[in-house]
Amino acid sequence: MNYRPVIVWFRNDLRIEDNPALFYARETGAPVIAVYILDDRLAWAPGAASRWQLHHSLKSLAQDLESTGTKLILRRSDSQKAILALAEETGARGVFFNRRYYGKHIAIDDAVTAELEGAGVKVETFNGLLLREPWELKTGAGGPYRVFTPFWRSLRAMGPARQSPLPRLRRIKGPKRFPKSDRLEDWAFLPEKPDWAKEFADVWRPGENSARKRLNAFLQESIANYADERDRLDKEHVSRLSPCLALGVIGPLQIWSAVRKAVSEAQAEKFLSEVAWREFCYNLLYYNPDLPEAPLRKEFADYPWRNDRKELTAWRKGLTGYPVVDAGMRQLWRTGWMHNRARMIAASFLVKDLQIPWQQGKAWFWDTLVDADLANNAANWQWVAGCGADAAPYFRIFNPIAQGEKFDPEGDYVRQFVPELADLPAKFIHAPWTAPKAALENAGVTLGKSYPFPIINHKEARQRALAGYAEIKRV
Numbered sequence: 001m002n003y004r005p006v007i008v009w010f011r012n013d014l015r016i017e018d019n020p021a022l023f024y025a026r027e028t029g030a031p032v033i034a035v036y037i038l039d040d041r042l043a044w045a046p047g048a049a050s051r052w053q054l055h056h057s058l059k060s061l062a063q064d065l066e067s068t069g070t071k072l073i074l075r076r077s078d079s080q081k082a083i084l085a086l087a088e089e090t091g092a093r094g095v096f097f098n099r100r101y102y103g104k105h106i107a108i109d110d111a112v113t114a115e116l117e118g119a120g121v122k123v124e125t126f127n128g129l130l131l132r133e134p135w136e137l138k139t140g141a142g143g144p145y146r147v148f149t150p151f152w153r154s155l156r157a158m159g160p161a162r163q164s165p166l167p168r169l170r171r172i173k174g175p176k177r178f179p180k181s182d183r184l185e186d187w188a189f190l191p192e193k194p195d196w197a198k199e200f201a202d203v204w205r206p207g208e209n210s211a212r213k214r215l216n217a218f219l220q221e222s223i224a225n226y227a228d229e230r231d232r233l234d235k236e237h238v239s240r241l242s243p244c245l246a247l248g249v250i251g252p253l254q255i256w257s258a259v260r261k262a263v264s265e266a267q268a269e270k271f272l273s274e275v276a277w278r279e280f281c282y283n284l285l286y287y288n289p290d291l292p293e294a295p296l297r298k299e300f301a302d303y304p305w306r307n308d309r310k311e312l313t314a315w316r317k318g319l320t321g322y323p324v325v326d327a328g329m330r331q332l333w334r335t336g337w338m339h340n341r342a343r344m345i346a347a348s349f350l351v352k353d354l355q356i357p358w359q360q361g362k363a364w365f366w367d368t369l370v371d372a373d374l375a376n377n378a379a380n381w382q383w384v385a386g387c388g389a390d391a392a393p394y395f396r397i398f399n400p401i402a403q404g405e406k407f408d409p410e411g412d413y414v415r416q417f418v419p420e421l422a423d424l425p426a427k428f429i430h431a432p433w434t435a436p437k438a439a440l441e442n443a444g445v446t447l448g449k450s451y452p453f454p455i456i457n458h459k460e461a462r463q464r465a466l467a468g469y470a471e472i473k474r475v
């Protein structure tokens, strides 16, 4: 019965190399129908910037699949209904997909599996997203990890579940007749009026080939400096692989294995431990399905949050008057990405200086990041807010001036993204209100006009935040 096709249901695994669902579907010898379903009602459906990335990644995947002999079918619908309908319509004998780790998505996959199997269609699922499944890594007591260091020790000792990545597929048999597909353009993922993504294409080259090139360039040019320089905002010795990982255009095993081949274990350590943070975040999400909405440390639900719309808007627009915060927020708006150090500084400013709920910041990141990832976004916001697992202690409140001076000592990062301060000497660039009148004049800066005064006094805000924390501790 080899003429009955198998369906590969693509989700956050938009690649043809090291994609277990695709690989084993092809191994059956049956024609392969590849499908991507856009489900607008899915919990945490992709945000606007992710859709830009998704558009280009789907386009690239479709081309790659076509070069092998099959096609990518696109459907916009309720995902459960769409996959069942496609199985029926094509007479598929199997549906293959890589597993997801968020409760509401798992529920869909379980329901689909039950219905398909009830109809005699075999379902096969795989691990295509993680080095190890959450349930493979357990503490000595048998529970999930809540602290990163022992988690990383355990993951490093076990290594990835598979020894090496599965090969890139060159030939995949398609069906005689392909089912109908939506046109990607009709999904209107690319913004037009206004085109807020116009600079994205200068920064990002979506697609599997580009991801591989990016990884290789990082291994050749930057990994040697990663441990020492990864926090420098002005240098960028980071991989920028996050948008590729978020959509699965590259998988963690491909990264792990390339890194291990390219550099010594000692040189690989810091970078791989960051890749392991991603795994840790997925573990947290898997075991805490309400991670995106509710604090892991429940007492934080009673924190005296403020909901100041004006301050939230200033933060979103990069107009807080703290240059390093503003540079980060504008880098995000212009490029869809922000350096990790800037994410930490900007997030700390929102939740601690402004006392605005972390969920608000997370929602903005979800919509504006090209690498928006449910597990990483939620776990990191909780980490910064002090309410997550193994989180930064609440009383560690970043001073945005000191952080700027340390991680952008010459002010180059600020100059790039806050051009109205470009001519200020480095000495004043992280606190322009401390600059003498003449220095401001020479630099063409008029505080309150060309660049805002700080919207809040950091020292006072810090005291207020600590008082809020003391309150929930008392309760």
Ligand SMILES: Cc1cc2nc3c(=O)[nH]c(=O)nc-3n(C[C@H](O)[C@H](O)[C@H](O)COP(=O)(O)OP(=O)(O)OC[C@H]3O[C@@H](n4cnc5c(N)ncnc54)[C@H](O)[C@@H]3O)c2cc1C
Pocket (backbone or CB within 6 Å): 230, 238, 239, 240, 241, 242, 243, 245, 246, 274, 275, 276, 277, 278, 279, 281, 338, 339, 340, 341, 343, 344, 347, 365, 369, 371, 372, 373, 374, 376, 377, 378, 380, 381, 384
């Ligand atoms: C408030 C906040 C929100 C964040 N939201 C996201 C998000 O939505 N999506 C996302 O991918 N990352 C998020 N991060 C984590 C981190 O900032 C990015 O993964 C990183 O900046 C991506 O750049 P890179 O690929 O050059 O990282 P590199 O330093 O080159 O690291 C390589 C990979 O390791 C993983 N990684 C690195 N740091 C972390 C981390 N702290 N937590 C989890 N994984 C990590 C990422 O997959 C990254 O691509 C967030 C961090 C903060 C503080």
